[in-house]
Amino acid sequence: MYRNEKFNRWRRHPWHGLHTQMDGAEEGVVQVYVEMLPTDVVKYELDKASGFLMVDRPQRTTSSPPALYGFIPRTYCAEEVAKRCPGVEEADGDPLDICVYSERHINRSDIVLNARVVGGIQMIDDGEAxxxxxxxxxxxxIWGDVQDISDLPQIKIERLQHYFSTYKLVPGKELNIKVDHVYGREEAMQVIAAAEKDYWxxxxDLHEQAKE
Structure with missing residues (x-):
């Protein structure tokens, strides 16, 4: 039985009802809720209140994510995450984002998968981590044996950097986004730990109320 919990006939909330890791998962393997696919030109995002996937906005340009795009359950980007980003006082106040590479095309979102963490990009968006x-x-x-970001082709990282530096682009409006710092698995695990701490x-209180 999943974490010794009784079967829940109601759908679990993807952010609060799932766990960061499945029972028995190897270190560095996390659960991911997928919001967007590489084919999407509409920005989908979890509605935090209801737990349903919603349309956030149609992309103004043809930009689409080069990998599966979602978040890690029971993480939150706030004070602890911001501390890891020099010169930044705040984080964006959302679950921790994650991009997952898969050799086979996964053709639907609103799903959960297990992914092996290999690194990350420190993005600063308008002064927020x-x-x-x-x-x-x-x-x-193909990618299952990759252990660190250095094992991935450099072009994979460059495409992610380009996507996140341009996906909010509006003609005539200057963006204030930095995606210069790329880090490996060890630092990525520290960021996840900080986001877990922020979450709790x-x-x-939300989980304590649910037990009552």
């Missing part, structure tokens, strides 16, 4: 963890699909036949600092 907004890290993007980079991972590979656990057990993938902000949402522990």
């Amino acid at each position: 907004d890290d993007k963890i980079i991972a590979v699909l656990d057990g993938d036949n 600092n902000h949402f522990q």
Whole structure:
């Protein structure tokens, strides 16, 4: 039985009802809720209140994510995440984003998968920390053995940097986004730990109320 919990006939909230890791998962393998696919030109995002996937906005340009794009459950980017980003006082106040590479095309979102963390990109968006963890699909036949970001082709990282530096682009409006710092697996795990700490600092009461 999943974490010794009774079967829940209601759908679990993807952010609060799932766990960061499945029971028995190897170190560095996390659960991911997928919001967007590489084919999407509409920005989909989880509605935090209801737990349903919603349309955030149609992309103004033809920009689409070069990997599966979602978040790690029970993480939150707040004070602890911001501390890891020099010169930044705040984080974006969302679950920790993650991009997952898969050799086989996954053709639907609103799903959960296991991914092996290999690194990340320290993104600063208008003065807020907004890290993007980079991972590979656990057990993938091509990328499954990748352990660190240095094992990925450099072009994979460059495409992610380009996407996140341009996906909010509006003609005539200057963007204030930095994606210069790319880090490996060890630092990525520290960012995840900080985001988990932020989550429990902000949402522990929610889980205590659910037990009552």
